[in-house]
Amino acid sequence: MKIVVLFSAGRHPASGAPCPVPVELQALRLARDLAGADEVIGLHAGPVDGAPLDALGHGLGRLIHLRMAQGDDPLPALAQVLEELAPDLILAGRIGQGGEDGGLLPYALARRLGRPILADAASLGAGDDGTLTVEQALPRGARRRVVLRLPALLTVHPAAAPALPFTFAAARRGTVERRDIAPAPAAASEMEERAYRPRPKLIARAAPGASAAERLKAATQAASSGGRLLVDPAPEEAAREILAHLRGIGVLRRRG
């Protein structure tokens, strides 16, 4: 099975220095575990290959670097090369770190290649005759096991197995193939950029019309007001009440 892993030009969130995006390295590990080291190709489109080069040390054998000018749109170049390579599976990060960080590129790419896309893969297993079993990470630690027909594009979730450790020997062994591509200037955007400023989170859940005392109460006390109080019930009655309440909320699972 031929797998292409997409690497973006990551930056460290604290220092701003070029560094690979952790979730893309996890994608690399998933690909290696599924298909073996020789079947995995890394692909990056960007002006310099600084951060993706580190992926070689984490177990990538071959990286294709599509050279383009700063600010160009990577989408056409990636689509063109992926059509040439025609891999069975394409893996991307869930969301980048250091660029636009919108997580839109894999979706736009899947649309252009006419492939199905599935988000948030946490582990992969090969199925029979061209299918793939994907465990998708859901909120609250749940998983969804999806059987998918290949070819497909997957984005990888941080809950996947941790990346392989960096080894210097692997970094030296890996090869990089540089290609020049036709420039594709990105569409002008009306986005304005400033230094980041954290915004206060909303705490008070009271309606805007409420009085100051009501807002204070909403911020410090129960979200579900009007609590019930049972003083000194028999243990059996207390147990019945608690179970009925839990069932009403819908957190109690049936056994089986």
Next chain:
Amino acid sequence: MSRLRRDPRAEREAMRIAGGARPRFSREASLPVSARPRRDPRAEIEALLVPGGTRPRLDRLSRGGVRPVRDEATSPSESTVQTRIVTEPAFLVAVVPDAPGGRLTPLDRQLFGAAHLLAAGGGAVLALAEPGHDDLAGVGADRVGPLAAVADYDPEARAAAVAQALESLNIRHALFAETAEGGDLARRVAARLGEPLFAGAESLTPKLVTRPARGRRVEQRRAPPRLVSLVADSVAPYGGASCEARAVELPAPVPTTGAILSAEIILADPATVPLGEAEFVVSAGNGVSDIPSFLDLARALRATPGASRMLCDAGLMPRAAQVGASGTVLGATCYLALGIAGAPQHLQGITGCEHVVAVNTDLHAAMVERAGLAIIADAHAVMPALIAALEDEP
């Protein structure tokens, strides 16, 4: 310094009105023209008025926030049961709630609040949701577009239906929840329409949305585009009058052939799921000394066990189980506290929990005040009763 020197005689001369025997001047033309819009303090006060009550009350906190609608049509006597009715909306703002299992999440309610901000000035809020939801009128939907229910897990079919609705109804803005499900849907819709998505907006006003980028080092800002996905707790939920929730026709969905052959949900094992991610946490405090029985109860309820700091300090529970400011901050839906007093440091860990149940011998404990259901009883009697009641069930 080179300040321009005024010439009062020339200025006066410029103001003179020609003709007449007596000199006459007009100041009209010489008034300074300022680009700043003129404030109208009366209209501002009017907008801050809180409806209801006999004494006028102003709410200055919700700056630019959701304003309760003051309906002129209804007489003061029926002012308690007013509904907001938009007959001919100038434009539509769509909300696509996540609503797992038909229940609106807090973020879904905030999406409606954000939509009402964007719909100010003659717009209407349209909820695009599968039928069978709780109270869409109460949370602020003027219109409801019933999406065809997708039986199995097929995100692409849902995205196709939403994209089709956005195209056919000519919607000005569409708001999505930036969660696993909603974020995936928003990106699929954006890719389908070939439009940019403003992903993970952290603040939203009719003029400006902002989002973090480049590893949260810069903030991107612009006027709200058509597709926006919003993170939790950035906009207040809609708090105005109940809306009409009138149904609108959506075009019939085109069938798509997905690549997904089958999908099944595997629920998390409550014993191994990290405490911060758990959905249902049962916690023991200093009032519980029978730890094995407590762990049995957690297993029987299929809940994740937690503890207060007292038990962790005493070595009775692992440090990873500690709930609170110096332990884990929970994201659970429900919290069952056995013998916990509810110190502020502990309560900080459960601010996000929607439902709290407390068992405590002290009627005046802070945890009893916080709880939706409080039982004043000995935890050592209630725990075995709970286990027995669970075992009796089919």
